[in-house]
Amino acid sequence: MATLRAEVASHDRVSDPGAAPEIFLLRLRAPEITQKVRPGQFVMLKVAAGLDPLLARPFSVHGVEGGDLLILYRLAGKGTRLLSQVKEGQELTLWGPLGRGFDLNVKKPVLVAGGMGLAPLRFAAAALAKQGREVSFLCGLPGGDGFSELCESLERWAGSQVNFSLATEDGSLGVMGLVTALMPEALAWGDAVLACGPIPMLGAVARLCAERGVPCQVSLEAPMACGVGACLGCAIPAAGGGYLRACQEGPVMDAAQVDWERL
Amino acid sequence: MGAAPNMSVTVGGLTLSNPVLAASGTFGYGREYAPHLDLAALGGLVTKGVSLQPRAGNAPPRIRETACGMLNAIGLANVGLEVFLRDKLPFLAGLRQKGLAVVVNLYAESVAEFAELAGRLAGAAGEGVSALEVNVSCPNVKGGGMAFGVDPRAVAEVTAAVAGAAGALPVWVKLTPNVADPAPMARAALENGASAVSLINTLLGMAIDARARRPRLANLYGGLSGPAVKPVGLRMVHQVARAIPGAHIVGLGGIMSGEDAAEYLLAGARAVQVGTASFVDPGACARIAGELTEFCRQQGVADVNELVGGLINS
Known part of the structure; x- marks a missing residue:
């Protein structure tokens, strides 16, 4: 699962014109990921080339359409502002799919x-x-x-x-x-x-x-650097003590695994 | 195009297939990155710091991105020696058989604990470990909580104790940049049994949310890493190389490319470690090793060792 360069197939603002929340739908051509990704998993996405911002950001996957990966995000800070300026046809660097997704073996x-x-x-x-x-x-x-x-x-x-x-x-x-x-x-x-x-x-x-x-x-989400279980930045307090990694034991966890008091 | 340049180096008692190692705390125990790159492309790796007992680590938030860098206050979370030997070492031994150097980073809060760790690793590690790296940035609990690494006498004492317990395993000492001059610490390590010094560890820093009037890290302070610290790392490697002729130095701090690695070699390092770059690009270590080879080829450097210390006398 090396890093990929994926072309932006489309990138649209989907929140109401003029309204404060700025929400975007990003569509990336990433068949290597869409073949494997399961609901609840995420990708690490570099929002811009270069050294500042340095780290990639975790984004949950909103959907898959053929070889297209859909990411729905809200403009929240410097990173998402830079991302929102990326145009159709440009390429972005990402890796994934990562983490533990939802268990869909449920009846109702x-x-x-x-x-x-x-x-x-x-x-x-x-x-x-x-x-x-x-x-x-x-x-x-x-x-x-x-x-x-x-x-x-x-x-x-x-x-x-x-x-x-x-x-x-x-x-x-x-x-x-x-x-x-x-x-x-x-x-x-x-x-x-x-x-x-x-x-x-x-x-x-x-x-x-x-x-x-x-x-x-x-x-769950937490500040994350690597997304692959190495940096130990994305610590989620575990029921019974210690921490779980949002990127490995999560991002989807059984609610009973989490120490909600310490979170 | 000429023949492929020689990339093999000797450093701190080891011969590496190339000068690029993964840095402690950024590469887990190796297996975490197996899906993301060809581990065989690395000269070696340094494990996450291992302590005698498991450590849960600090409360979150533990990390914060900063301009061209990041702060971390993980709190040396690790599985502890017993689980390391049982669950992590077999995979590392496999890497060592493929020719990678496996360096185990040690964390302890007293000289006696360091010696016990080193002794038990030397006894149990068998063929799985190439060398030990001592983290002297940790607080010396018996010495009043001040970091070992800011006092040359403490560096000397802990190095001698680890080297005495480590048997034939080479010992590296990882130095902190949070001192005015690293040369006395490097000398203390190298004169007391260390085969090499690694520098730099992270620079102590802080980030503040002015609107919320709160520190960004639960631990208040964290270690700064990434390209923002590269000039500090280069300066400190150069200072030690100039002060101690022939010192074996492993350089690190903000290496993002093969050319950054070449800069560290020119400053006096015989090998380099790549840390934060692995967070930015999980394939970074292999990419950087390839880029360094390409740099040598393009620059007409037949042997990477020609670069080492090229700027010591300038």
Whole structure:
């Protein structure tokens, strides 16, 4: 799994024009990766050539279409700003797929996304639907601002097998409240949770699942240098002491493996 | 094009197929990188620091990117000697059989612990280990917590103890740059049984989030590495090479390319270690070894040893 140079097939802003959150969909021609990648895995991507920024960034995979690898990301800092300036036809350096993905051996999966946590969960939903599973996909956002087109396209994409529900804290889209408010109803049906989002949200999801005895897989992120298990930078506090590496034992872990108090 | 240049070097009691080794703490125990490059292209590797007991490491956040570099405060997390010998050494022994130098980096907090580690590795390691590298940047707990590596007497004492316990295994001492002049530390190591000195370890640094008014690392301070530190590494290698004629030096700090490696050789190093570059490109060690060969070919250098110390007298 040497590093690859992948051509940018397309690179579009998918958040609403003029809205504050700037969300981009990057499509890379990377058949070497798309052949192997499983939902929940990630790639390390150099956002720009040269020595500054120095490190590659981990990005979860949003989907696979033929030999194209899809990455959905939000502009959050210097690295993603540089990435957002990359044009169609340019090449980017990356390596992967890396890490442990979701266990898709579940019967009635409830997918719980907070904000950009929807990036890897769409890939998981697509794979589950392809297996013939019915999927409940819950998505929580602070507000609808910027996300309305993205949510509409997700709803269109979801089709009949994926039941898409939305909650916003300001009530501007879907139900007003946190995504966890949608969980009791979904768990009346579902028997497994796959979650990705901010840590406080994941902690709440993990608690709710533990109370109900529902197995819960969480996708975690941490500052990461190498992505291959060597630097030990991406430490996640483990239940029972010590640390797990987000890049190797994760990014998807059983919620019971994680020490939520120390995280 | 002429014949392929000779890339073999001798350093610190070892003969390497080429001067490029992977640096401690950036290459795991070797196996982590097996899917990413041809390990046989390396001159050797230095393991993650091994301590007598397993260490969980520091609380996160442990790393922070900085301009042309990164800070780390991993806290020397490692599996401990017992698991190292049982689970990690067999793979390393296989690499050694393929001609790679396998250097085991040691971490301890007292002279007695260092000697015990060295003795047990020398006894148990058999054919799997080529040399030991002593990390003297760690706190000397019995000496009041100050790093061994900033006091020439402490460097002398720990080197003598490790060399005495290591039997026939060559001992390298990895020096810290967090001193005014590394030459007294290098002399203390080389006069007390070290076959070579490796320099530089990371520069102590800090990163701050001004908006949140918080340090970026849970540990407050971390070690700076990457291309930002290369000028410091070159200067310190040059200082030691000039102060101690004939000293065997392994140079490291910010090497990202074959030409960077050539700079370290010219400054006085006989071999180099590649660290942070492996995080930026998992194939970096093999790439850099190839680039150094190509550099020699392009420059009409028939033997890479011709570069070594080329600038000591300038």
